[in-house]
Amino acid sequence: MSKFVKGTIILLAAGMMTRILGFINRVVIARSIGEEGVGLYMMTYPAFILAVTIIQLGIPVAVSKRIAEAEALGEHRKIKKIFALSLFITLALSFLVTPVLYFGAPYLTEALFTDQRALYPLQTISPVLPIVAASSVIRGYFQGKQNMLPSALSQLIEQLVRIFLLLALTRLFVPYGPEYAASAAMLAIIGGEFLSCLYLAGLFKIKKAFQLRKNFFRSLKNSRAEFRELMAIALPATGSRLIGSVSWFIEPIVVTQSLALAGVSAVAATKQYGILTGLALPLLLLPSFITVALSTSLVPAISEAASLKNYYLAEYRIQQALKFCLITGAVSVVIIFTLAEPLMAILYRSTSGTIFIQIMAPLFLFQYFQGPLQATLQALDAARAAMVNSLIGAVAKTLLIFLLASRPNIGINGVALAMATGTVLVTLLHLATILKIIPLSINLRFYGKVAALSVAAGIFGHLAYPYFLGETTPLFAILLSIAAIAAAYLFLLLATKTVYLKELTGWFRNFFFRH
Known part of the structure; x- marks a missing residue:
């Protein structure tokens, strides 16, 4: 080696x-x-x-x-x-x-x-x-x-x-x-x-x-x-990060002020915001270490192809990255969504944030695409466009937080929805910017099949969890359910020939062990 x-x-x-x-x-x-x-x-x-x-x-x-x-x-x-x-x-x-x-x-x-x-x-x-x-x-x-x-x-x-x-x-x-x-x-x-x-x-x-x-x-x-x-x-390099930092700095201010308009007390607003950002969000972000590593390897891979004017190779690598994000991200979202309540209970000894995960998880799949897409823009010398996209997303998220959270019948749930919507918007803007530089063909059939198979695996895990819970402790029931969902998901992917085992190992090797 x-x-x-x-x-x-x-x-x-x-x-x-x-x-x-x-x-x-x-x-x-x-x-x-x-x-x-x-x-x-x-x-x-x-x-x-x-x-x-x-x-x-x-x-x-x-x-x-x-x-x-x-x-x-x-x-x-x-x-x-x-x-x-x-x-x-x-x-x-x-x-x-x-x-x-x-x-x-x-x-x-x-x-x-x-x-x-x-x-x-x-x-x-x-x-x-x-x-x-x-x-x-x-x-x-x-x-x-x-x-x-x-x-x-x-x-x-x-x-x-x-x-x-x-x-x-x-x-x-x-x-x-x-x-x-x-x-x-x-x-x-x-x-x-x-x-x-x-x-x-x-x-x-x-x-x-x-x-x-x-x-x-x-x-x-x-x-x-x-x-x-x-x-x-x-x-x-500071531009995009500063936009994100300013947006994050403003976020709790807008949230607490909006909830105050909705009649929520300061103490209750503090508690609700803590549950959302301190309990639910870290769980949703846990699987993203895979896409972080992928983003790091994408920059030199696509930079090399673009410098050689080999846009076919650049497109191929972007397509591989998107498929890899979908394969890994979909099963992560399904596991977190399906087992949201027991996961919150075993990790935090509280199920208060379950509703936030259920609101955000389906849209949070876009978060796993966002890092690699931003890395692609940096590799294509479009960092300024990525910064503008981030700014648009931050402004839209902040406005949406105010509009939704200030309504008494929505409150803190509107903050969760606004955060997820902002993530979707930035990801789609990044993709649209890349499409202007390198035309990509999006295989909707592939994306649809992966989505359907991940939902099927999630239903299997949802049905399996009560059985495991009756036979063992809550912790082992969760671990067995996660293993069952992952195994069912992989089996369905291979059985339907949506992906091949050789293809999966090839993606991993190309991204993380590329000379």
Whole structure:
């Protein structure tokens, strides 16, 4: 087995483990701090992500690319300049944004949030920004050196530390109220980020660390060219992410204000939003690690075909990606939809979010297409179009949230429907943009067959679950039902010759183990 294949397997495994640990982290949060605490946590977390987007400014992506280019040309002095300049910019921005977020938190919560208790977790998370700034640049440095393991392992460390600290801190803070419990969850983030950054920094050789400290400001001199090169990549890359972060920041504000218009109290709105975004959404997003890995591999695959003007090959790879997303996404949606109530009960010890999953899951299949389609647009040099599509989707989702959630007879269910509708809209816009560049033939018969077979497998699982529940514990009944749905789905796909086993393995090999 080649080093490339070994590295790919390690990265896929690390990506899957990070996703699973991230989900476990959400489960621990939900169980430890309660639905109201989750609501406060999810209200303030988007503000933290927006601050991170601002301080990073797309620089980690730019660092990775520019260091890779300098490494290929043997320009080691330029690598030092790029690293020093990037670290200086992100740290300077973090030291500016941190006091603004901390001291501005009282005004932010009073003016925008209906629940004033959001102040405590928002102020708690503020000091982590310089740590995030440093670790993101170091990750970009290692990725530019084509060493992906430090980034993957640091994320694993971060998630493990978060879970450990959550279990330890929430026991101390929960008795004081939901706001303090949410603050404990934020402290766990700080601890995870700190130890992750410490691990990344420790990977630098001691000698290099001293050299960097000694020559840090010297490396910043005469670095205008490097600054322009970084910004040429960083600023466009920030566009789509900033739109997403601003949209996510505005979302809880619009939700709580809309629910207030519908006559929902601040405490109830906080609890409902926590159930939707802290319990239901993580479960729906759990299978997306497959499409995340697929998106990463699509960029070089389609870029190569497009650079050779081989649009037939580019179309073939896009078609493969869409089919792979449908095959894996359909069974994921069916499992989550069919077993929504028992899954919520066993994971969160609450079935409150079941209705949200049932509303969103059928439309959420489009979410599994969105990442690969966006990666395709980036590979086709249409990143600006992807950004515009994201903006349209964010605006439409926000307007729909206000229109639906402010109606007393719809309320929080309208928020779930608006989120799913926004996802569908962005995915369709991405597809329409790709069709303008590369004509694709959509095999509706194939898509229809997969949809029908997945529904049939779901009905089989729905009927099988009560039988398994009567014979064993709820946990094993769920596991056996998931296995039954997956087995029935695969059997139907192969028996009806909708796909062939060789074709399935070929897709996996082409996407994830491609030289």
